[in-house]
Amino acid sequence: MTATLASVPVRSRSFAFILGSPRSGGNTETLARYAAEGLPPDSTSGWLNLCDLPLPAQPAGPVPSGAEKVLLDATLESTDIVVASPLHWYSVSAATKLYLDYWARWIALPDVSFRERMRGKNLWAVTAYARGDDRDTEPLTGMLRRTADYLAMEWRGALLARAHRPGDLEADPAILSRAAGFFDPRD
Known part of the structure; x- marks a missing residue:
C-alpha cells in the first residue's frame, strides 16, 4: 500500500521566542x-526572556543545568527559533550573543547531538x-543567516522595524501589517 499525501501526518510547528532585550515589553x-498573532493555528509557542534566564559568561559545569538547560531544551524541542533582539551596535544584544555563543558549547557536548x-x-x-535604516541591521541578520547556514537550518528572514519610543509600532500600520504576515502559514 502506498501512502498518499493526505495520509502523511503533518507535524505541527513549535516556536521558541528568545527575547534578548534588557527591557521587558520594549519595541x-x-x-x-x-x-506571533499570525502563527499557524496548529502551532505552539513559548517565550523565553534571556534576562530571566541569565547565562554565566563561562558554563558552570560539564552538564547543562539551570537556565542553560532550560534554553537548551527549548532550542532543541522547537521547530522554529525566533531570535528577538533589539539592534545593539549593529548586532544582537549582549544576552542574545551569549545565548548564541552557548550553541558552540552545545555542539561540543557528546550526548546532545546539537x-x-x-x-x-x-x-x-x-x-x-x-x-538609521534597514541597512544598519545587515550585521545582525548576516550573523544569524550564517549561523543557520552553518547548522543546515532554514533561514526564514528578519522582521525589521524602526521604532524609537513606546507606541511607535502602533502608529505605523505598515509595520503592523508586515508583522501580521511574517509567519505566513503558507510557507
Missing part, C-alpha cells in the same frame, strides 16, 4: 508579539532599531 518584544538536531529547523529574527 522588539512588542513587534514579536504582534507577529548539530544534527538543529538541521532543518527554521531560524527567524525580529528586531527594532531606533535610528
